[in-house]
Amino acid sequence: MKIVHTLILTLLVSASLFAQKLDKEKIKALKIAHITEQLDLTKTEAQKFWPIYNANEDAESKLRERSTDKRKCISPENLSENEAKSLLLDIENIEKEKMELHSKMLNDLFEILSAKKIIKLYQAERSFRQKMFDEYKKRHSKN
Secondary structure (H helix, E strand, O other), rough: HHHHHHHHHHHHHHHHHHHHHHHHHHHHHHHHHHHHHHHHHHHHHHHHHHHHHHHHHHHHHHHHHHHHHHHHHHHOHHHHHHHHHHHHHHHHHHHHHHHHHHHHHHHHHOOOOOOOHHHHHHHHHHHHHHHHHHHHHHHOOOO
């Protein structure tokens, strides 16, 4: 009987994790569609744009993860002053890396897109985040 319960629990956890992965992939696909629609990229622009954009998104995601890992595992009360200072400097360095990454992407995008389309990209990202936030609020206000 324990084996059956363990098997069912394992299947449920696996299904939940799989669903989360699908949700992330679905959100990414929706974001790509939204940005593509908003920017109205030519085929040539799209072929050059998406590798740069996706590489930047991946790098930003890794930096966010590092930052989150640094912040969530700490309790200020348990840190010495030197440890706290070191942590703050690490977080500041991650933020600098984010700025450098953003600056590099902007320079790369200048080579393939007009400044107006880059501004549209920022607006498309912002409007997509707003849509996702609104959808989240709508779904969770029903509960």
